[in-house]
Amino acid sequence: MEGHHHHHGKTEVAARSNGNKGGLVVRVLALILTVAATIVTATNKQTKVVPLKVFDSLPPVNLPVTAKxxxxxxxxxxxxxxxISCAYAAVSLLLTAANKGGKSKSLRILIFVLDAFMxxxxxxxxxxxxxxxxxxxxxxSHVRWNKVCNVFGKFCHQMIASIGLSLLGSLAxxxxxxxxxxxxA
Amino acid sequence: MEGHHHHHGKTEVAARSNGNKGGLVVRVLALILTVAATIVTATNKQTKVVPLKVFDSLPPVNLPVTAKxxxxxxxxxxxxxxxISCAYAAVSLLLTAANKGGKSKSLRILIFVLDAFMxxxxxxxxxxxxxxxxxxxxxxSHVRWNKVCNVFGKFCHQMIASIGLSLLGSLAxxxxxxxxxxxxA
Structure with missing residues (x-):
């Protein structure tokens, strides 16, 4: 048993409320980042006119091809x-803000478990x-899958942006x- | 502040040692599963004789192709x-076992943080x-990447097994x- 255990209750409450305040800021960040990643991914679309061989005997035809x-x-x-993560971030933000000072321990634990799942x-x-x-x-080359980002450059760039946003959201x-x-501690 | 905070020290120590015991079993599981996933992946290799066109003017030649x-x-x-995970699982297992009853709080927190990274x-x-x-x-078909598991069936099956093992290890x-x-709680 720790020697200073008579201070324990006070220290824990102080730490908890500090954790709560920092936690709220990080949760808002997690929400913003995952919302942004969702929007940037969902709106990603690029149409390009690409020469395609429809019949082997005829020259290639220029056809619009879309990446989605x-x-x-x-x-x-x-x-x-x-x-899922941004919807959960919004709900958990409201619940954490409502659970002022971390009064309900079971709610704090539920949110911790769901955070870990996210x-x-x-x-x-x-x-x-x-x-x-x-x-x-x-x-x-081993499996003969050709690169496609040389054709759909804008689509791939936007994909990188959303992966970056989502990675930051994951870290949050x-x-x-x-x-x-x-x-x- | 919680009304029963004078019981707190005792309850926490009891919970901590329970958590420690269950934790050791789960940590051993995590070690076994990630070791197995590492071995099953690293030893995965399949060589197949596949008809390949080397020159367009000549008929295809049967050549051995290896999936690694x-x-x-x-x-x-x-x-x-x-x-990385199985090496860490082994080290953390020794440290947790040595840190009997969870005496060192900073070590427990370090292991918690590294577990979360894993x-x-x-x-x-x-x-x-x-x-x-x-x-x-x-x-x-959209990006014209052909399936390869119809040719390298054994390689793909073994890959599924190692993904399954690794997923169970992640859950541990x-x-x-x-x-x-x-x-x-």
Missing amino acids: WHYLSAVLYFLVTNA VALLFSGVGAASAVGILGYKGN FLLLVMIPVISS | WHYLSAVLYFLVTNA VALLFSGVGAASAVGILGYKGN FLLLVMIPVISS
Whole structure:
């Protein structure tokens, strides 16, 4: 048992309210970043006129081709993880603000558990989108997948921006998970 | 302040040692699962004789083609995340076992922070490997990436097994992050 345990109650309440204040700022950041990542991904679309061979015997025909987020399941998954996270960030922000001074311990623990799930969800989404993004930029000669970002440059740039936003949002959630434990030190 | 705060010291120590015991079991699981995922990924290799067109004017030649984990950057990243996690799981297991009853609070917090980083790392690796795995199985007609798992079936099956193991390992780390907070309730 720690020697100073008679101070414990006071210290814990002080730490908790500090953690709460810092936590609110980080939660607002997490919300802004995941909302931005969701919007930047969902509005990503590029149409380009590309010469395509329709019949082998005829010269290629110029046809408009569109790149959209829902053409790649990894990007769809990435969008869903960000949409879920920003919806949850908004709800948890209201609940945390309402739970002033961290009075309800069970609510604090529920929010901590869900924050940890968001870390897992967002990082898996960032991983999936980055893996496909790298294939888009570099292609892979071993499996004969050609790069596509030389054609759809604007689409790929916007994808990088949303992955960056989502990564920052993931780090914000990671920080939210750490705050209650570190502030109790 | 909570009314029962004079019981606090005793309750916390009891909860901490419970959390510690459960934590050790989950940490051993996390170690076994990430070690297994690392081995299954690193030993994955399949060679197949495939008809390849070397010259357009000549008929295809049967050539041996090998699928290996380091041909895809997403699989390489996946392997690295698992290798880091199992090395960390081994070290943290020794430290947690040595820190009997959770005496050193700063060590407990350091391990908590690193556990949380492992959650982020492993889930991003699982996301990356799954995204490329799905492309391998289904291909993508929009970007003209052909499926490859119809040729390298054994390689893809073994990849699925290691993704499954790594996902279970990630969930074990997620549980490790939750245990100290939930057991303090």
